[in-house]
Amino acid sequence: xxxxxxxxxxxxxxxxxxxxxxxxxxxxxxxxxxxxxxxxxxxxxxxxxxxxxxxxxxxxxxxxxxxxxxxxxxxxxxxxxxxxxxxxxxxxxxxxxxxxxxxxxxxxxxxxxxxxxxxxxxxxxxxxxxxxxxxxxxxxxxxxxxxxxxxxxxxxxxxxxxxxxxxxxxxxxxxxxxxxxxxxxxxxxxxxxxxxxxxxxxxxxxxxxxxxxxxxxxxxxxxxxxxxxxxxxxxxxxxxxxxxxxxxxxxxxxxxxxxxxxxxxxxxxxxxxxxxxxxxxxxxxxxxxxxxxxxxxxxxxxxxxxxxxxxxxxxxxxxxxxxxxxxxxxxxxxxxxxxxxxxxxxxxxxxxxxxxxxxxxxxxxxxxxxxxxxxxxxxxxxxxxxxxxxxxxxxxxxxxxxxxxxxxxxxxxxxxxxxxxxxxxxxxxxxxxxxxxxxxx
Amino acid sequence: xxxxxxxxxxxxxxxxxxxxxxxxxxxxxxxxxxxxxxxxxxxxxxxxxxxxxxxxxxxxxxxxxxxxxxxxxxxxxxxxxxxxxxxxxxxxxxxxxxxxxxxxxxxxxxxxxxxxxxxxxxxxxxxxxxxxxxxxxxxxxxxxxxxxxxxxxxxxxxxxxxxxxxxxxxxxxxxxxxxxxxxxxxxxxxxxxxxxxxxxxxxxxxxxxxxxxxxxxxxxxxxxxxxxxxxxxxxxxxxxxxxxxxxxxxxxxxxxxxxxxxxxxxxxxxxxxxxxxxxxxxxxxxxxxxxxxxxxxxxxxxxxxxxxxxxxxxxxxxxxxxxxxxxxxxxxxxxxxxxxxxxxxxxxxxxxxxxxxxxxxxxxxxxxxxxxxxxxxxxxxxxxxxxxxxxxxxxxxxxxxxxxxxxxxxxxxxxxxxxxxxxxxxxxxxxxxxxxxxxxxxxxxxxxxxxxxxxxxxxxxxxxxxxxxxxxxxxxxxxxxxxxxxxxxxxxxxxxxxxxxxxxxxxxxxxxxxxxxxxxxxxxxxxxxxxxx
Numbered sequence: 001x002x003x004x005x006x007x008x009x010x011x012x013x014x015x016x017x018x019x020x021x022x023x024x025x026x027x028x029x030x031x032x033x034x035x036x037x038x039x040x041x042x043x044x045x046x047x048x049x050x051x052x053x054x055x056x057x058x059x060x061x062x063x064x065x066x067x068x069x070x071x072x073x074x075x076x077x078x079x080x081x082x083x084x085x086x087x088x089x090x091x092x093x094x095x096x097x098x099x100x101x102x103x104x105x106x107x108x109x110x111x112x113x114x115x116x117x118x119x120x121x122x123x124x125x126x127x128x129x130x131x132x133x134x135x136x137x138x139x140x141x142x143x144x145x146x147x148x149x150x151x152x153x154x155x156x157x158x159x160x161x162x163x164x165x166x167x168x169x170x171x172x173x174x175x176x177x178x179x180x181x182x183x184x185x186x187x188x189x190x191x192x193x194x195x196x197x198x199x200x201x202x203x204x205x206x207x208x209x210x211x212x213x214x215x216x217x218x219x220x221x222x223x224x225x226x227x228x229x230x231x232x233x234x235x236x237x238x239x240x241x242x243x244x245x246x247x248x249x250x251x252x253x254x255x256x257x258x259x260x261x262x263x264x265x266x267x268x269x270x271x272x273x274x275x276x277x278x279x280x281x282x283x284x285x286x287x288x289x290x291x292x293x294x295x296x297x298x299x300x301x302x303x304x305x306x307x308x309x310x311x312x313x314x315x316x317x318x319x320x321x322x323x324x325x326x327x328x329x330x331x332x333x334x335x336x337x338x339x340x341x342x343x344x345x346x347x348x349x350x351x352x353x354x355x356x357x358x359x360x361x362x363x364x365x366x367x368x369x370x371x372x373x374x375x376x377x378x379x380x381x382x383x384x385x386x387x388x389x390x391x392x393x394x395x396x397x398x399x400x401x402x403x404x405x406x407x408x409x410x411x412x413x414x415x416x417x418x419x420x421x422x423x424x425x426x427x428x429x430x431x432x433x434x435x436x437x438x439x440x441x
Numbered sequence: 442x443x444x445x446x447x448x449x450x451x452x453x454x455x456x457x458x459x460x461x462x463x464x465x466x467x468x469x470x471x472x473x474x475x476x477x478x479x480x481x482x483x484x485x486x487x488x489x490x491x492x493x494x495x496x497x498x499x500x501x502x503x504x505x506x507x508x509x510x511x512x513x514x515x516x517x518x519x520x521x522x523x524x525x526x527x528x529x530x531x532x533x534x535x536x537x538x539x540x541x542x543x544x545x546x547x548x549x550x551x552x553x554x555x556x557x558x559x560x561x562x563x564x565x566x567x568x569x570x571x572x573x574x575x576x577x578x579x580x581x582x583x584x585x586x587x588x589x590x591x592x593x594x595x596x597x598x599x600x601x602x603x604x605x606x607x608x609x610x611x612x613x614x615x616x617x618x619x620x621x622x623x624x625x626x627x628x629x630x631x632x633x634x635x636x637x638x639x640x641x642x643x644x645x646x647x648x649x650x651x652x653x654x655x656x657x658x659x660x661x662x663x664x665x666x667x668x669x670x671x672x673x674x675x676x677x678x679x680x681x682x683x684x685x686x687x688x689x690x691x692x693x694x695x696x697x698x699x700x701x702x703x704x705x706x707x708x709x710x711x712x713x714x715x716x717x718x719x720x721x722x723x724x725x726x727x728x729x730x731x732x733x734x735x736x737x738x739x740x741x742x743x744x745x746x747x748x749x750x751x752x753x754x755x756x757x758x759x760x761x762x763x764x765x766x767x768x769x770x771x772x773x774x775x776x777x778x779x780x781x782x783x784x785x786x787x788x789x790x791x792x793x794x795x796x797x798x799x800x801x802x803x804x805x806x807x808x809x810x811x812x813x814x815x816x817x818x819x820x821x822x823x824x825x826x827x828x829x830x831x832x833x834x835x836x837x838x839x840x841x842x843x844x845x846x847x848x849x850x851x852x853x854x855x856x857x858x859x860x861x862x863x864x865x866x867x868x869x870x871x872x873x874x875x876x877x878x879x880x881x882x883x884x885x886x887x888x889x890x891x892x893x894x895x896x897x898x899x900x901x902x903x904x905x906x907x908x909x910x911x912x913x914x915x916x917x918x919x920x921x922x923x924x925x926x927x928x929x930x931x932x933x934x935x936x937x938x939x940x941x942x943x944x945x946x947x948x949x950x951x952x953x954x955x956x957x958x959x960x961x962x963x964x965x966x967x968x969x970x971x972x973x974x
Binding site: 044047050051052053054123124126127128130131132135136139179180181182186202203204205274275 | 627
């Protein structure tokens with residue numbers, strides 16, 4: 001969907017309470033339902049992910065973690081079904097409470113919470129993003145407050161803002177709040193050895209790896225980044241009969257003998273930072289589409305968005321912990337050195353170690369969480385924005401989508417098979433910690 | 442392929458004395474003379490002027506000294522007549538010219554109607570306006586008289602050429618974001634236009650839309666493969682396009698423009714494209730291109746140049762890192778965040794025969810992830826072809842919010858001076874006062890017919906064993922350009938040889954000339970020495 005269609009869909013949500021595909025509900029009085037307000041902000045934030053220079057996949061996943069929790073906790077006090085995550089997530093000790101017996105408006109609360117949260121997490125976006133945020137704050141607030149008593153507006157906005165501020169305050173101590181130089185360190189000692197990662201492009205900024213300490217960041221639901229370890233890459237070898245060489249040759253052949261379908265898969269899931277909404281944003285987009293189509297209630301919507309945010313953030317911390325334990329060389333380096341010096345992968349090779357695959361880990365986590373939420377064999381269509389003109393793809397289950405996201409990295413020439421298999425497993429392991437969270441009474 | 446000299450790619454390749462090759466390059470010196478020169482100008486504006494800020498230099502009073510127009514954004518564009526004396530302090534005198542329009546983001550000079558008087562195209566947020574030169578530094582609107590469609594868009598870039606056989610220029614104009622989009626402006630790039638000559642009339646035809654359009658901030662007609670027919674390079678801002686990339690259009694007479702494709706060798710490159718500068722750095726006959734962006738900048742060189750005389754594929758390798766011109770973060774101060782680069786030019790600021798690179802820097806607009814104190818770059822080329830930063834030592838490392846600029850000899854002393862247009866801060870001017878610079882040549886071309894300034898010509902100057910080449914273009918940089926003298930540094934050569942390959946492909950004979958001099962080079966005539974004042 002191009003920007004115009006996406007925007008048209010957003011406006012349709014706002015103005016008419018429906019979209020071409022998904023179907024956010026309107027209240028009986030025609031006002032915007034809170035889940036539609038939430039969807040509007042999420043669509044905008046997914047744009048900001050692409051258009052904010054610090055938003056590499058780990059950083060995007062972290063923000064979606066806090067954004068999902070913000071929306072969830074903003075709703076908990078108005079629901080007779082939900083229970084707070086306070087005490088269940090690392091260092092998450094308290095949130096503001098609603099005034100007993102006082103009237104609140106759920107759409108205004110969600111709008112106010114997201115209106116402030118977007119500034120907390122995307123306040124570093126560029127001038128066009130700032131302009132868009134201000135316009136959205138102004139226009140969407142007006143749609144929410146029309147016809148609501150003034151005291152309810154004030155009370156609801158104050159509560160939403162307080163919730164966003166409390167979650168943001170908690171976020172500041174997690175080790176991921178400040179991103180400098182787009183995530184590339186000024187100094188970092190690269191491990192030596194033929195099996196070790198080396199820079200793979202001539203971009204000066206990317207001669208050191210992205211966010212090498214992200215694996216030590218505070219997690220949400222898993223105890224730490226080490227919680228779901230991977231078994232490790234096959235023993236490094238340049239011998240043609242070795243497993244390592246065979247996996248490299250598998251990548252080499254896959255790229256050289258690619259098919260239109262494999263190329264389409266690689267591009268569909270490429271999700272390059274600063275050129276797309278990144279892998280976390282892609283899975284958020286899937287969640288929004290499915291949520292819309294299923295006409296989820298506001299309780300279900302905030303529950304799902306909180307869970308996927310928590311799981312995807314934990315997945316990247318776990319993955320980065322493993323990446324910088326193994327510091328494995330990328331296919332482009334190994335293949336050019338040992339198989340074909342002129343080989344080119346289909347996709348841009350990301351500027352950090354290979355094992356395990358980040359997209360695989362996050363996709364494995366999303367498989368675990370979304371399958372637990374919607375059930376096995378939940379078929380859906382993914383119409384995620386297609387900046388490269390890609391077509392929608394159909395899946396019979398979240399498991400199938402995750403597997404395809406994983407193998408897309410091999411088709412694209414940027415990951416070996418083991419990194420994909422082990423990444424998916426790691427993600428599923430991490431996702432089960434999110435599934436164990438209690439969000440319902 | 443015509444007139445192509447394949448240069449030897451060896452170290453010690455330039456007309457630099459042997460001793461100089463062993464030593465560090467001459468670091469130029471500049472004196473800041475903005476106020477002293479009478480320059481008092483600010484390019485100002487909010488969101489719609491976060492880009493732009495171009496400057497144009499041209500000689501509109503026929504005294505040889507470059508006059509100046511600076512875009513003003515919400516302020517009116519400001520014209521300055523050059524009142525300098527040769528070799529002295531730079532002096533400008535603001536005066537009414539007819540160019541004082543508001544909402545101007547850039548300006549490019551060219552002689553549209555071939556009357557020998559420079560005209561200008563003003564890029565605006567709103568309607569572009571072409572201004573006819575009347576002589577004596579007076580200008581008048583000519584949109585209607587020349588059939589020039591000005592549109593109503595956020596115009597950001599321009600390039601011009603004379604297609605073979607045409608008696609009227611072809612102008613490409615690039616537009617940016619749909620400025621009416623508030624919440625979702627991304628992916629809203631508006632159309633770029635190609636304005637070609639009308640049939641049987643000396644005016645422009647209705648514009649042809651160059652689809653897809655990807656929010657360019659610089660365009661340049663350039664004969665990248667030396668085919669004799671320039672193509673249109675377009676550097677696009679990836680912040681706003683979807684599915685976009687850098688582009689190069691084939692613009693051949695009588696044919697619809699078409700993009701170079703991946704099948705032809707064009708590689709997908711997606712940058713925050715903001716400016717283009719071209720120059721044949723390695724003496725192989727083909728220009729390299731410096732592309733400004735955010736964080737790493739790009740220096741593109743053809744990946745392969747066939748030795749069998751066939752034309753190369755449009756496949757470029759990025760050699761910025763290898764040559765030391767990534768200019769990806771500030772080189773001074775305590776701000777180590779990524780840089781933001783805008784206007785750029787290749788000029789030899791120390792006249793050692795090795796062209797140098799000027800890059801104007803400045804944060805887009807309170808972007809905290811990018812350097813706020815982002816000094817301009819002056820990258821000096823060494824004898825081995827690599828560049829070293831000298832902006833701070835040279836005295837031009839301003840940390841104001843730079844956008845457009847100009848690197849021209851404003852007082853005709855043979856040394857390239859520097860001008861920077863800042864956003865919401867006063868523009869700045871530096872006079873080149875390098876004491877130990879080399880010798881130089883400056884040439885001005887003229888030919889009969891409509892393309893009087895010989896846009897599309899190549900000027901070749903021998904320098905030791907090598908031939909330096911400069912393509913005569915209209916476009917590139919960021920939102921501004923020059924008409925007038927073409928400058929070459931020639932180290933310590935007291936005399937050298939030059940020739941012009943005219944736009945129709947005719948190569949003039951080599952002519953030996955003394956250096957440290959200006960020459961009017963008219964077609965079919967010997968170069969004529971020219972003396973200022």
